[in-house]
Amino acid sequence: MLPKQTEYKVGMYMRLSHDDERAGESLSIENQRTILTRYIEEQGWTVYDEYIDDGISGTTFEERPGVQRLLEDAQNGRINLIICKDLSRFGRNYIEVGRYIDYIFPMYNIRFIALTDNVDTANTDSASMDMLPIMNVFNEWHSANTSKKLRAVFEANAKAGKYKTTVPPYGYLKGTDSKHTPVIEPTGAAVVRRIFELRAAGNNIRTIANILNADHIPVPSDHYYSLIGKPNPIRNCGHLWDNTSVSRILNNQIYLGRLTQLRTKTVSYKNHKVIKKDESDWVVIENNHEPIVSQELWDRVQAVNASVATGRHTKNFKLLPLSGLCYCADCGSKMRQHGGCERNSTSPVYVCSRYAKYGKAYCSTHTIRIELLESLVLADIQRQIDLVLNEPDIREKLLAYKKGDKTERDNAARKRLRDIDNRIKELDRPIRSVYEDKVAGLIPDKVCAGLLGEYQEEKDNLTVEYEELSKRTDAEDQDERDVDEYIRRMKSYAGAETLTREMALTLIEYVKVDAHPGKHKAPRTIEVFYKLIDKPLTNKHNALESLS
Template sequence: MQSKQNNKDYIVGMYVRLSRDDERAGESLSIENQKAILSDYITEQGWTLYDTYVDDGISGTTFDRPGVKRLLDDAKQGVINTILVKDMSCFGRNYIMVGQYLDYVFPTFGIRFVALSDNIDTENKDTPAMDMMPITNVFNEWWAATTSKKLRAVRIKNAKEGKNGMSHPPYGYTIGTDEKRTLQVNEETAPVVKRIFELRASGLTPRKIADILNVEKVLTPNDYRISTTGINGVRNPSHLWHTAVLRTLLSNQAYIGNLVQHKSTTISYKNHKWHRRPEEEWIIIENAHEAIISKELWDKVKEVEKAVGHGKHTQRGFMHPLSGLMFCADCGAKMRLGWNM
């Protein structure tokens, strides 16, 4: 790349990124390798490094990244006047967003942008690399779309073959070390799972079950996970059992030995918002691992949940014992308490 030496002081924001997809390309794209290459270039040019901005494990198709957000904020505030990346794809794989920054935002704020491996430098516009920049942007996004499609196909294939793709196991299990990462019963927590199902089958509501577990100071699934792995899977945990946790647990087919995957997906390779798939699209492998509860107990719980109403509390917070349980003998509608004055 042709260097442009003048009397201007270049205050550099070094940006490095590596997504899980990029990791397969090996050490050449690693965070540390990017830092080393860019640091040497800054030294060669006599520039001043202000800070290094890092996004590790985040896709370039989104600009909702902590590192790139901080980089852009500093650029707009005038803290830095030069952005240096190893290549265009490190900055982003969304050609519309990348084009918006390079063509409008950076020129407006007087920001120089340099993508070292692509020979792109916005202060040297009359170069073949700059002429090819729009095509480079489109190609980078095409690569992201193609990779996303391939990875999705691999995940579906693995799910149909009974390979466990969970990042962490359901409460009551651990992940095995075999090729399929088969779920293994956790002897410490599996009895809690079985007891929850038995209590629900006896007619106790999730709220009542939660009260019992909280009184007995049984660790919640998230607290147990933190105590054993150090990984916190929930933001702002209450450290208490509550109905939402129990309803999720009571609906998890893993406890009868079924491996259920492909339940949710992102909207697209660029829109990473998750949405739930219709149940008929789920991939279910029956008897994929050892069950914690019997199919009879599972069916009993489903019968209870289908037959028993939840009832309603009065304005004073009291629930009548028969609330949600009484039905009209003529029309079959639920009966409710009323007062005749």
């Protein structure tokens, strides 16, 4: 049996969450301290220390440094009495609160007092101790209910276009209107546009970061705090651009004028781990504020991001137009840049990376001069541009090419959709007629139920079929949009005399290089596959293993 305590070393615990702040002064830390101190002095006890969690929810114990220090001191014998203003200050998780009060504190001979709730573990026969489980459950219910109400408020504000942020995104300032609408900040906005232009030109993320650092462009956090006239408080900032800071800008839709909020949530009101929401659950408002980049520039960047090529710089830091886009036609491996020679030439070449790594037992060289390959690809692009500009029925031909043998099936699907839609409308009439006859007493209940069941079953089956066919026709509509975008991109490069990295990443999906013929001027096959009309690779490392 544990000895009865006679001298108490008191741990005084106080907590205030952001939700509690709305309740006013009665729950403030200072008010809690005044009430507890007065009571402790009246009892003649000694305060060992104060333990405070300010602005932290009571639903979790692990995330509260104050309560963790309190429990550590209690278990180490530094305190033997814990006092707080009420049970909800100690916690709003009835399982955890009950575990400490009923099991852990008695095990360490620690007395617990929740003053205004009249809870005192030294007086186990009191009515308040009998009500303890109910009070714990109520405190947790209060936390759950408050969390639910706050989520509803946040969602309503997001749908109303109210921007909730502490630090605005780089390139914007927080507006002074009621919705805090983002306002363009010229200096940061210019850097954002430059980042997008650099990426659209084919530069990789690391290169963009290096360019910004070389030009001594302040990182976003340094720039923000310089605007508000304060030193940057972020530790381990580094004050240099890196892949993360550049990528964060390139993937932020706010620069399109699109406000996207509520992209994350916590697991529950008790588990505060943040998880990503499904994109369909985001709250998105188009044209919410002035954009920094155009849709056209954004799309060019997304095309670069989706490319199979990341690109590798040469020794003189040049990023070649087709770097990372070329594949061996026989083994499917990527072609590697090589500074060696072809015969007596010193021109740089592409070679099969499988051959370069494992030797001729696994593939042949597939060597081709880089300059020659670029000229061949440019010539093919120029032919495609000429077709787009001069072929009268080029759109229909491209659609037929993209769809393959799907045209007849798609036409049949569209006709079936029209038939289903008409039949569903027709079924509404007999369903209504049967119901009216039933109300008028013209048909028995059993006959009515049977007819309605048959009609409804047919309608449900047709609805399911309609939805499946709609998905197929949506894909056909996407084919048309892809072809239109392909034509637009080709026209934008009309008159181009040089193959650039940006052009290659915008137009080309990948290039397949046939084996070296071994003879001078012998025929050789080079296949160029274009974005939007040719099938993309699902495996960017091998062109043969995973054609979708």
